[in-house]
Amino acid sequence: MRTMFKLPRLLFVAGLLAALLAACVPQPQRFTLTAHDMHWDLPEIHVRANQPVELTLRNHGALDHVFQIDAMDIQVLLSPGDVEIITFTVDHATVIDFICGIPGHEEAGMVGQIMVSD
Numbered sequence: 001m002r003t004m005f006k007l008p009r010l011l012f013v014a015g016l017l018a019a020l021l022a023a024c025v026p027q028p029q030r031f032t033l034t035a036h037d038m039h040w041d042l043p044e045i046h047v048r049a050n051q052p053v054e055l056t057l058r059n060h061g062a063l064d065h066v067f068q069i070d071a072m073d074i075q076v077l078l079s080p081g082d083v084e085i086i087t088f089t090v091d092h093a094t095v096i097d098f099i100c101g102i103p104g105h106e107e108a109g110m111v112g113q114i115m116v117s118d
């Protein structure tokens, strides 16, 4: 008779473990950054260190734009209408500059910063 109760109990423990694991996995910090001709819609993005950042990049302009972070060797070409998703994690508090990598666009004001706090 005793064995009849083992399986439901095991399933309950497994379910509890799955719930605990889900709670421990850091959820990505999600942002959408949109390129216009000639600016990014978010001049500053505030994130926490050691938690993944999921950045959705959109181009609502009529020109090509390039999301570029020199410090992290990230370059994403965005043609008009494009949507790209990138993820990254920063392991310390810092300020990271991003620009548009198309010649002349940084100078025209396509710049911004990711403020990373502990």
Ligand SMILES: [Cu+2]
Binding pocket: 035, 064, 065, 066, 100, 101, 102, 105, 110
């Ligand atoms: Cu641009």
